Amino acid sequence: MQQDSNDSRKSRVVGSPSADFNLHSLGWKAFQDLCATILQTVLNRPVQTFAATHDEGRDATFRGEPPNALTVVQCKSTSIADSLISLSDLKDEIGKAARLAANGLADSYILMTNARCTAKSEARIRVEFLSIAGINDFSIYGADWINLQIAQDKRLRALVPRLYGLGDLSQILDERDYDQALEILTSMGPDLSKLVVTQAQQKAAEALIDEGFVLLLGDPATGKSTIAAGLSVAAIDLWRARPLKLTSPEEFKDHWNPHEPEQLFWFDDAFGTTQYQLSVADHWNRIIPHMRAALTKGARVLLTSRTYIYQRAVLDLKIDAFPLFRDSQVVIQVRNLSLAEKSQILYNHIKLGGQSKTYKKQIQPFLRGVAENKWFLPETARRLGNPALTQNLQFTQAAVRHYVENPLPMLLEIIQTADSHTRAALAIVFMSGNRLPSPIELTDASKNAIKRLGSNESSVYVAMEALKNSLVKLVTADGSKYWAFQHPTVRDAFAIFVANSAELVDIYIAGTPIDQLVEEVVCGAVSILGAKVSVPRHRYDSVVERLGTLNTEKVASFLMTRCDRSFNERFLQAYPDFFAKLWPPNAYAIYLPLGKLVVHLAALDLLPEDVRTAFVKNFEATIEAGDLEPMADEMITQVLTDDERSDIRGFIRSEYFNRFDEYIDLFEANWDSGTNPEEHYSSLYRSLEVVEEMGFADPKVTKEIDSARAMIDDKIAELEDQFNPGDDSDQYYGDDIGGGSIEPAVDDSIFSDIAE
Secondary structure, eight states: OOOOTTOOOEEEOOOOOSOOOOGGGSOHHHHHHHHHHHHHHTSOOOOEEOOSTTOTTOSEEEEETTTTEEEEEEEEOOOSTTOBOOGGGGHHHHHHHHHHHHTTOOSEEEEEESSBOOHHHHHHHHHHHHTSTTOOEEEEEOHHHHHHHHHHOHHHHHHSGGGGGTSOGGGTSOHHHHHHHHHHHHHHTTGGGGOOOOHHHHHHHHHHHHHSEEEEEEOTTSSHHHHHHHHHHHHHHHHOOEEEEESSTHHHHHHOOTTOOOEEEEETTTTOSSSOOHHHHHHHHHHHHHHHHHHHTTOEEEEEEEHHHHHHHTTTSOGGGOTHHHHTEEEEOGGGSOHHHHHHHHHHHHHSSSOOHHHHHHHGGGHHHHHHOTTOOHHHHHHHTOGGGOTTOOOSHHHHHHHHHOHHHHHHHHHHTSOHHHHHHHHHHHHTTSOEEESOOOOHHHHHHHHHTTOOHHHHHHHHHHHBTTTEEEEEETTEEEEEESSHHHHHHHHHHHHTOHHHHHHHHHHSOHHHHTTTEEESSOOOTTOOEEEOGGGHHHHHHHGGGSOHHHHHHHHHHHBOHHHHHHHHHHOTTTTGGGOSOOTTGGGSHHHHHHHHHHHTTOOOHHHHHHHHHHHHHHHHTTOOGGGGOHHHHTTSOHHHHHHHHHHHHHTGGGGHHHHHHHHHHTOOTTSOHHHHTHHHHHHHHHHHHTTOOOHHHHHHHHHHHHHHHHHHHHHHTTOOOOOOTTOOOOSOOOOOOOOOOOSGGGGTTTTO
C-alpha cells in the first residue's frame, strides 16, 4: 500500500554516526535492557515493561502525545555484525502489530534494532506498518541511531557500563581520558564487556555520585573489582576524574592534590588481600582527616573488600570519625541476585568468552540449572566461559553441577595436572606477590624455583604466553605492565597446591617478597580464614631471618595476628633490640603497632622487663598529654603494676585538671577549620568519662569534671564560628543514576542464541 504524500502520520529515520559499540555482541536480552534505558534516559519516556515470554509483540509500552496515546516498543536483535534489516525480517512483528492495533493497544509503534537500516528499507518498513489500521505513528531506531545516542550521552554510558568494554573509547574520550580508561580496561581484560548492571552496581554508582565514597563488600568471586572498574571508567567519562589505583592508605596522602580536585582513588582489597591486616586499619584511621578534606574538595574514593575481612577491620576502624565506612557500604550478596541477573551474567561470559560454538551448544541445555544453583557465583560464569578451565568438563547434569559447586577443587586439579612449565609459570607469579614485571625479570629465588619444579626459563616464558587470559592476565598500570593471576580464586587454588608440598613451602618462604609473605602465612597453631600457607615449627627460623628486612609496623602486626607463642618467643630471641623505638618515651606510642605488640606479649607472658618499663613510661606520657582513654582498656592496664596504676590515679586527682586548659589549647592547635569541632574534641570528652568510670569517691573530682566539660563546650562554641566544612554547591556530581530494564526472561529463552 502506497502512503499518500499528504498523510499526516509521522515517521523518522536517523542518519549514520561514526561510533560503533558492537551492539551485535550484546545478546538479545541485554539489547532489550539497553533499549529500555534509552527510552527512559534519552527519550524521557515512562516505560512499562512486560515479561519477555508471551509478550505478544510488546517488549514495552508508554503513553505520550497526544494524551493517552499508547506506544508499543518492540526490540529486534541480531548477533551478526553490520547486518541490515529488511521488511522480510519483520513478518512476525507485522502480524503481531496488526493484532495489537485491532485491540486498541498500539496507537504508535517503535521498532528498535541493533541491525543497520538503509533509507530504502526504512521506507518500505514504514509504509507497511503505517498501512495497519489504528497505527498512526511509526519510528525505527537502528544501530546507527543507538550508537549515536551512546556516543553523545555520558549518562547513558554510566547506566550501562559494559558499553565501555564494547566500543572504541577514542570515539567518546579525549586522548588524556582515553589513556587512563584504557589502562583500567586492559587490567580487567575482557571482563568489563560482560558486566551485567545489577542492583549492587546501581547502588554503588549512586553512593559514589551522592557521597563521593563507596565501599564495595562481597565474598570472593562476586565481581567487586569488575564493578569498581566500571565505576572508574564512568568517573572518567562523567567528571573527567583522574583514577588512581592505590595499594595502601599511605599512598593517599602522597597522591591527593587539593589543586586537582577531580581525582578518583580506587583501593582494591582495602583491608587485606585474603586476610585482615591490623596495620592497614591503623593507617586508614590516620588518613581519615585527609580523606574527609579530599571528599569536601570534590575527590572520590572507591574501596573494595571481602566481607569477612571488613567485618574484622571494623572493630579497629574509627567509624564515628568517618561514618561513610558504615553509611556508604554496598554489599554484593550473590544469593540476592535474581535468576534473570544470574542468567545474564552467565550468558555474557559464555557468549563473549573464548569457547567454541560446539562447546556453547553442548553446555546450553544445562545453563538454566547453573543459574538456579545456590552456589552460583559470577566467577562460575567466568570459568565456564574460559576454555582453559573447562577442558575436562563432561556435559552431564551431575558433572556440570559438581563443577559449579566445587570451584577450588576444580582449579586445584587443573594446577596439579598441568605440565611442569605451567606450574613453574604460576609459581613465579605467586612468588612475585601477584605482580610479576613484564618483560619478566627473574630473581635468583624464582630461577631456583623454576629449576626445582623441573622447568627452565625459556619454557616458562612460552607457558606464560599460553596462560594469558586463562589462568593469568597481562595488566597495564601506571605506564608499565605486569603478570597477575586472572582471578583471586586461581591464586587461592595455587596456595593450596603450595601448602600440600613441603618442597614448595621452602621455595615459597625463600622466594616470596617478605611484605607479601607476612600477609599470607600463619606460624603455628593459628587459624585465620584465607591463610595461604601454614609454616611448620621446623621452618620458623627461615621466616624469622627474613623479618629483619621488614618495617616495624608490619612485623608487629604479623607477630600479633599470625604467629603462636613459640614463634613470638623465637623472634624475641633473634631481635632483642626490636623495641628500641620505645626509648625515649613518646606520648601515644602505646597506640602504635609496637605498643600493641607489647600488650600482646604481656598476655602471652613473654614481655621482657626492660620493654615493660619502657612501655609504662610511654603510657604515663600519654596520660600526661591529657588522654585517659587507655585507662579504660584492661588489656593495656594489665601491663602496669598495682603501684604504677596507683601513681596514675594520684596524677589524675592532683594534677590532671590543673592542666586542662593546656589540653584545650593543644587540641585547638591541632584543629583545622574543615573538621567539626565537636567531633574533634570527642576524645577529650571520652577522657572525662573514663575518670567517672574509675570511681573516684571525691566530690572535688566530680566538680572538676563538670568544669572541664564546660570548658570544652565553650571552646567548641568559639570554634563553631570558624568551622567551614566546605561548599560543594559548585561541584558537579553527574546526572542522576537510574534507568530501567525490560522484565527479563526466567526460562531458557535468554540462552537461545548463545551459540550463534
